[in-house]
Amino acid sequence: MIKQKVRVKTFQINGIDVTGRSDSTILEVAKEHDIHIPTLCYLEGLSCVGACRICLVEIKGSNKLIPACTGKIKEGMEVFTDTDRLHKHRKMILSMIFAERTHTCSVCVSNGHCELQDMSVELGMEHSQVPYLTNRFDIDASHERFVNDPNRCILCTRCVRVCDEVEGAHAWDLVDRGLDTRVIHDMDDPWVESESCTSCGKCVQVCPTGALSEKGVSATEMVKKKSLIVNLLEMRNRER
Amino acid sequence: MAQKIKVATIWLDGCSGCHMSFLDMDERLVELSEYMDVLYSPYVDQKEFPEGVDLTIVEGALSSDHDVEMIKTIRQNSKKILALGDCAITGNVSTMKNLYGTRAIMETGYGQNADHNESGEYPHLVVPKLLDRVHPLHEIVPVDYFVPGCPTPADAIYTVLKALIEGKEVNISQLTRFGK
Amino acid sequence: MITTLEELEEIANKKQCENNECREELRVCIGSSCLSLGAKEIEKDLKKSVKDRGIEHRCRVKGVGCNGLCAAGVLVSHYDNESGEEVLYEKITEEDTDKLAKAVESQKPLEEHRSDMSRGFFAKQKKIVLENAGYIDPDDIEDYIAHGGYRALFTTLNDATPMEVISQIKQSGLRGRGGGGYPTGLKWETVAKVDAEKKYIVCNGDEGDPGAFMDRAIMEADPHRVIEGMALAGYACGAAKGYIYVRAEYPTAVEKLNKAIKQANRLGILGNKIADSGFDFELEVRLGGGAFVCGEATALVTSIEGNRGNPRQKPPHLSDHGLWGEPTVLNNVETFANIVPILNNGAQWYRGFGTEKSPGTKVFALTGHIENTGLVEVPMGMKLSELIYDIGGGVSEGRNLKAIQTGGPSGGCIPADMLDLEVDYDSLKKVGSMMGSGGVIVTDDSSNMVEVARFFMEFCKSESCGKCVPCRVGTTEMTDILDKFINKEATKEDFELLKEMCEVVKESSLCGLGQTAPNPVLSTIKYFEEEYIKGIKDD
Ligand SMILES: Cc1cc2nc3c(=O)[nH]c(=O)nc-3n(C[C@H](O)[C@H](O)[C@H](O)COP(=O)(O)O)c2cc1C
Ligand code: SF4
Ligand code: SF4
Ligand code: SF4
Ligand code: FES
Numbered sequence: 001m002i003k004q005k006v007r008v009k010t011f012q013i014n015g016i017d018v019t020g021r022s023d024s025t026i027l028e029v030a031k032e033h034d035i036h037i038p039t040l041c042y043l044e045g046l047s048c049v050g051a052c053r054i055c056l057v058e059i060k061g062s063n064k065l066i067p068a069c070t071g072k073i074k075e076g077m078e079v080f081t082d083t084d085r086l087h088k089h090r091k092m093i094l095s096m097i098f099a100e101r102t103h104t105c106s107v108c109v110s111n112g113h114c115e116l117q118d119m120s121v122e123l124g125m126e127h128s129q130v131p132y133l134t135n136r137f138d139i140d141a142s143h144e145r146f147v148n149d150p151n152r153c154i155l156c157t158r159c160v161r162v163c164d165e166v167e168g169a170h171a172w173d174l175v176d177r178g179l180d181t182r183v184i185h186d187m188d189d190p191w192v193e194s195e196s197c198t199s200c201g202k203c204v205q206v207c208p209t210g211a212l213s214e215k216g217v218s219a220t221e222m223v224k225k226k227s228l229i230v231n232l233l234e235m236r237n238r239e240r
Numbered sequence: 241m242a243q244k245i246k247v248a249t250i251w252l253d254g255c256s257g258c259h260m261s262f263l264d265m266d267e268r269l270v271e272l273s274e275y276m277d278v279l280y281s282p283y284v285d286q287k288e289f290p291e292g293v294d295l296t297i298v299e300g301a302l303s304s305d306h307d308v309e310m311i312k313t314i315r316q317n318s319k320k321i322l323a324l325g326d327c328a329i330t331g332n333v334s335t336m337k338n339l340y341g342t343r344a345i346m347e348t349g350y351g352q353n354a355d356h357n358e359s360g361e362y363p364h365l366v367v368p369k370l371l372d373r374v375h376p377l378h379e380i381v382p383v384d385y386f387v388p389g390c391p392t393p394a395d396a397i398y399t400v401l402k403a404l405i406e407g408k409e410v411n412i413s414q415l416t417r418f419g420k
Numbered sequence: 421m422i423t424t425l426e427e428l429e430e431i432a433n434k435k436q437c438e439n440n441e442c443r444e445e446l447r448v449c450i451g452s453s454c455l456s457l458g459a460k461e462i463e464k465d466l467k468k469s470v471k472d473r474g475i476e477h478r479c480r481v482k483g484v485g486c487n488g489l490c491a492a493g494v495l496v497s498h499y500d501n502e503s504g505e506e507v508l509y510e511k512i513t514e515e516d517t518d519k520l521a522k523a524v525e526s527q528k529p530l531e532e533h534r535s536d537m538s539r540g541f542f543a544k545q546k547k548i549v550l551e552n553a554g555y556i557d558p559d560d561i562e563d564y565i566a567h568g569g570y571r572a573l574f575t576t577l578n579d580a581t582p583m584e585v586i587s588q589i590k591q592s593g594l595r596g597r598g599g600g601g602y603p604t605g606l607k608w609e610t611v612a613k614v615d616a617e618k619k620y621i622v623c624n625g626d627e628g629d630p631g632a633f634m635d636r637a638i639m640e641a642d643p644h645r646v647i648e649g650m651a652l653a654g655y656a657c658g659a660a661k662g663y664i665y666v667r668a669e670y671p672t673a674v675e676k677l678n679k680a681i682k683q684a685n686r687l688g689i690l691g692n693k694i695a696d697s698g699f700d701f702e703l704e705v706r707l708g709g710g711a712f713v714c715g716e717a718t719a720l721v722t723s724i725e726g727n728r729g730n731p732r733q734k735p736p737h738l739s740d741h742g743l744w745g746e747p748t749v750l751n752n753v754e755t756f757a758n759i760v761p762i763l764n765n766g767a768q769w770y771r772g773f774g775t776e777k778s779p780g781t782k783v784f785a786l787t788g789h790i791e792n793t794g795l796v797e798v799p800m801g802m803k804l805s806e807l808i809y810d811i812g813g814g815v816s817e818g819r820n821l822k823a824i825q826t827g828g829p830s831g832g833c834i835p836a837d838m839l840d841l842e843v844d845y846d847s848l849k850k851v852g853s854m855m856g857s858g859g860v861i862v863t864d865d866s867s868n869m870v871e872v873a874r875f876f877m878e879f880c881k882s883e884s885c886g887k888c889v890p891c892r893v894g895t896t897e898m899t900d901i902l903d904k905f906i907n908k909e910a911t912k913e914d915f916e917l918l919k920e921m922c923e924v925v926k927e928s929s930l931c932g933l934g935q936t937a938p939n940p941v942l943s944t945i946k947y948f949e950e951e952y953i954k955g956i957k958d959d
Contacts (some may be wrong), residue, residue: 050733051888053928065927069320070733092924096893104336105419106326106390117417124413127329130897130917131379136339151339155886174728175888177711179896182884382913 011077020073026057027068030081037081038090038113039120040097041156042069043206045229046165049157053093054119057081067090087123095117095129100179101210102136102151109222110210116154135179144190145215146204150182153211159183159203166229171197202228243254244295245405248280252307253334253374254300256282258325262297264394272398275405280396295404301327301334302375306368314413315381322385322400323377324391326418332390335374342370389416396420421688421697425574428565431687435566444479445499447554448468449485451640452633453794454493459483460516462494465514469521479524485641487554489541490658497554498524508535516813540810541792546773548755548781550797553641558676561683564644569934570689572763577655577697585656586612589759591767593779597636597831598624598715598752600855601845607749610739612659614747621653621662622724622743622750626708626715628667629828632859634783635753637795639666639673643680647703649756651690652763654701655668657749662701665720667708677705677892712829714882717750720886730885731931752857754783766898774800778844782855786812788862789819800824805839808862813923818824819864823947827856829876829883830936832943852943854936869948870955873940874902881938891934893923898941901950912956919945 004073013035020029025048030037040052044226050067057068060078068081080086097116105111137150138217159181160172171194175184185194204212213222251259259282265272279293280286290309296318302308314321326332337345346362377383387400396415403410422428439445448454460483467481475769487495492510498520499506509520512811516533523530530930537543547553551579557563564570576585590605611619623646627635641648650662666674681703683688684690706724713719714729719744723729730827742748758780762770762852771779779798784807787793796808804824808814823833826843832853845855848878863872881895901918904910922938945952 049887050930053889053930056928060516063927067733072735088920089924089928092920093889093928096889096897098330099897100889100893102336102339103418105333105417106332111419119420121413121417124411126382126388126412126417127323127376127378130337130921131900132331132335132376133893133896133900134338134373142360154889155892174730176886178881178884178886178892181892200386 007202009073009075011075011079013079014081015078022073023151024073025064025069025152026071026073027055030074030079035081037068038119039069040119040154040208041158043158043162043226043229045233046158046161046206049161050109051222052097052154052156054090055087056082056089058086058091063207064127068159091123091125092129092217094125096122097154098125099130099132100135101133101153108152108210109213109217109219110152111220113220113223114203114210115208122211133179140191141215142190143197143199143215144192145199145212146191146201147215148183149211149213151211154209155181155183156208157183158208159212162202162206162229163197165231167198167202168197169196169200172203197227244275244277246290246292247276247278247297248293248295248314249278249282249297249324250280250289250299250314250327251282252298252310253303254259254302254325254327255333255391256299258299258327258389259283260323261389261391261394262397266394266399268394272401274344274407276401289313289317291317291376295320295322297322297324298328298377299324301331302371302377302380303334304368304370308371308380311377317343320384321377321381322387322404323383324387324397326388326390328377329386329388331374333375335376338373341376342372345371359420385412387412387416388418389420392416393420423688423693425571425578425695428570428574431562432565432568436561439480439563439566440501442478442480443501445497445501446520446524447477447484447499448481448498449486449495449497449554450483451490451637452670453486453490454495455672457493461514462496462512462517464908465475465517466496466521469518470524473521473523473525475525483520483559484555485553485558486637487797488545488550488637488795488797489535491792492535492794494536495554496520498529506524506537506547508537509533511523535780537576539877540806541796541813544802544806544811545797546781547797548761548770548773549645549754549783550641550795551761552645553637556642558573558641558643559679561644561680561687561689561719564642569644569760570648571656572760573651573689574695576652576763577695577699580956582612582656585608585652585763588767589656592762592770593767594755594758594762594770595778596646597750597754597758597782597857599695599827599854601667601789601855603749604755607739607751608653608657611659611747611749614740616747617659618744619657619659620658620743620746620748621650621657622748623650623662623664623753623756624715624717624720625664625666625670625673625749625753625754626712626720627670627857628712628715628883629857629859630876631785631787631861632828632857633785634858635954636670636673638753638757638783639670640676643673643676644684645757645760646753647678647684647690649759650703651694652752652755652759653749655699657747659749660700660702663724664705664710665692665714665724666705667714668710669708669801674705674707680773686705702749710897711885712879713885713931713933716933718931720746720750729821730887731933732955733930737925741762754858775842775844777846782843782858786860786862787827788860788864789864789866791816800843800844801838804834804841804843807843807860808839812862815864819866822863822865823865823869823872824875825853825863825872825940826859827854827862827936827939828859828861829855829879830854830932830939832939832945833863833872834943837948852939852946854939858938868906869944869951870902870905874906874945876900876940877902877937880933884933884937885931888928888930888934890925891929891931891937894921894929895937897921898925898938902941908955909957910952910955915952915956
């Protein structure tokens with residue numbers, strides 16, 4: 001059997017020479033070289049969708065900004081992850097996420113353990129640059145162990161992906177368009193009535209915000225196990 | 241010694257928590273008082289909002305016509321405005337009512353949940369009229385500094401004020417955040 | 421079943437003879453616009469009147485696709501096969517049908533309703549894509565064949581290699597008519613070069629721009645032209661299966677296409693071993709998911725696959741990861757409709773129309789405050805003034821032209837003082853608009869440009885798929901801010917914020933919808949800033 005040779009590509013991130021497997025994304029190579037790029041919808045172990053646009057980077061010679069989480073590396077490319085233009089864009093995009101739904105951190109189960117909050121600290125966003133929108137969604141607390149509060153959802157679709165790609169249940173999906181987009185179970189059934197949900201709780205663990213939480217926790221108490229997915233996939237691969 | 245900074249503080253639609261936090265600066269208040277004169281505040285007895293203020297620290301969101309009037313006066317009379325705490329910056333708990341509308345909240349508060357309300361009316365005399373929508377400060381007037389938190393920790397308030405006095409830059413996000 | 425060019429010619433000859441049996445034809449436009457004005461009834465009544473008068477041996481009544489002048493529907497044309505003379509009647513209603521039949525009988529054309537065919541609207545057009553529209557019966561494959569149809573396919577399959585086809589298309593300089601203007605030959609070549617067992621050809625008939633109906637007209641008037649173009653693409657690129665994705669709001673187009681595919685299958689023009697060549701090609705119509713964004717290429721293929729029609733980040737491009745993950749060519753309806761004339765007449769002939777960088781013609785839908793609303797086909801590079809005045813007849817009486825919006829919600833406005841602009845992909849881009857699919861919306865001086873910008877922003881807001889943050893939230897925020905300007909409640913800070921948001925949404929959105937959504941705002945700010953300033957309240 002001829003073993004496929006893994007090709008390696010060399011390029012630059014922020015002026016530093018880096019190398020990566022030819023099929024890697026910019027984000028993967030940056031991580032391997034300890035170069036931090038902020039991300040929200042990305043989660044190691046899941047497919048990449050490029051939805052939040054926080055990880056946008058600049059490529060020399062191109063006007064376009066591309067998301068590091070989906071952008072594949074190219075030989076000789078020069079990537080910049082930390083420019084003024086990117087800071088400006090990221091701050092505005094983060095403002096839009098905060099302004100879109102109702103993030104009342106002080107009373108949120110995830111207060112203090114929330115990736116969205118952390119992002120505001122990381123990007124130095126201490127107020128929203130855009131006016132707050134008002135869009136109320138009903139909370140689904142029908143499940144005996146979990147709660148879905150769409151008012152804190154950022155539509156990262158991690159829950160949809162983990163359920164489909166890791167649990168294999170595809171219980172979650174998106175419905176409606178634009179600002180009204182929501183994650184739902186099956187045909188928009190209450191969680192408890194979902195035929196396909198296995199109640200494994202992976203969606204809750206990967207949800208970056210207080211949108212999905214365990215029942216019974218009060219404000220600030222919801223701490224999640226993000227590493228769960230990577231561990232799980234590692235164990236699975238080992239078995240094979 | 242340079243002239244003291246003329247400071248005002250005000251508490252609009254908030255819970256007073258941020259003003260409590262301010263007091264929690266404890267002995268550091270003594271230090272700050274060497275650099276600032278508090279002209280107007282819930283802590284001092286002054287009825288009219290003064291003119292010529294250097295810095296006004298505002299706690300709370302804008303929920304009534306009175307709040308809006310106040311913030312406009314404040315903007316006119318102050319060189320800088322510092323929005324203190326989540327209510328002033330995001331609207332926080334106060335804005336949760338935006339999801340239901342002022343009318344629905346009044347009906348619940350003064351109708352359904354009221355033990356005694358024979359007339360069935362909502363308070364509308366003497367008290368300020370509630371807006372249809374609660375706003376954070378910067379949706380109505382330009383704001384110069386934002387120091388979030390619920391309530392903003394005393395340490396953060398101290399560090400920011402100290403930096404303002406000394407004319408130094410601080411990274412506010414290192415000190416506090418939404419919900420802190 | 422026909423397998424040779426001779427058999428095809430036979431059908432053509434037979435049909436031509438049949439057509440010639442009747443010296444005259446009354447052609448009733450049954451395009452969507454005329455249909456809604458009762459064209460079907462008029463066709464029926466005319467048939468009856470012609471029969472009642474006993475002239476049916478001499479004059480045939482047939483339904484044809486749109487000839488363009490939709491504002492003057494229902495259109496009926498009286499055509500003389502021998503002399504080639506044509507008299508066009510406008511605004512025909514059921515009451516006029518007998519008069520018309522009588523005019524045919526007495527050979528004295530009606531003076532009323534008669535359209536002046538020498539005027540600019542007709543004279544300045546150049547019909548390549550729409551050459552059959554208004555002449556042939558879209559329901560009858562034989563009529564298409566009689567007008568030279570499927571000859572390009574048969575001769576190509578017999579005599580040309582796939583690479584020769586691609587080379588012709590490349591030389592013709594044809595650029596995608598779906599908006600972006602990407603060179604079609606290059607697109608085909610990329611897919612042709614990929615080594616894959618399965619490849620697909622997809623036709624984009626989703627046409628969701630407000631004010632656009634070019635593709636609908638082509639699909640309704642000349643469905644076989646699109647089918648033949650797709651089959652040729654299949655041969656050139658090595659694909660054996662194609663899909664035509666049509667928005668569900670176009671039932672007539674769907675019906676015509678399905679009928680046409682059935683007829684082509686029956687004659688063996690689609691299916692296995694077409695023209696005895698070893699080339700197989702199968703076609704299927706798919707109904708659109710009912711969203712504008714489904715017209716975006718990656719969303720469209722996802723939708724055909726049966727999933728929620730959300731766009732995805734490119735690359736990978738469809739040419740290496742398209743439908744069902746296979747290499748896919750996706751082109752617009754009008755792009756496919758250009759293939760047959762190019763192959764029939766050669767690339768050099770095609771380059772004789774239009775400009776150096778944008779050869780050929782473009783179909784435009786004129787709407788808004790313009791006299792001749794309707795569909796026109798003109799050479800690329802035509803002056804905007806000719807398009808609006810000579811062809812469009814100018815703005816309605818007593819009004820002045822203010823601006824012209826091209827490219828729909830992704831485009832921008834062009835102020836009236838730029839009427840000398842020669843319309844092609846590059847010139848439009850240069851002035852901050854774009855070709856888009858070909859909708860041209862004319863606004864007169866009664867319009868407020870901020871409201872025009874708001875109209876398009878609101879459209880994008882309601883059509884945003886919701887996947888990525890800048891578009892999902894940004895379009896709503898910008899609509900709200902534009903409202904403040906319209907209500908004269910905006911502040912200077914709002915103006916700054918609006919501009920900043922335009923930049924962020926444009927540069928950071930995932931797909932073309934978000935990336936182009938700010939264009940109408942940006943271009944109205946560029947040319948009509950004073951109207952925004954008027955929306956700022958004074959403190
Ligand atoms: C939001 C959006 C909507 C689109 N709608 C259409 C459409 O309705 N029809 C179309 O042909 N192209 C549409 N496009 C362009 C397609 O993505 C694609 O570029 C085009 O169909 C390619 O064909 P062409 O090369 O022949 O132009 C749309 C693009 C975007 C971003
Ligand atoms: S989800 Fe995060 S950002 Fe939103 S309210 Fe909760 S803690 Fe705050
Ligand atoms: S519920 Fe949580 S994981 Fe799911 S889309 Fe919303 S924020 Fe993401
Ligand atoms: S730009 Fe708009 S339509 Fe396109 S993916 Fe993002 S949200 Fe969807
Ligand atoms: S992390 Fe890349 S787009 Fe969200």
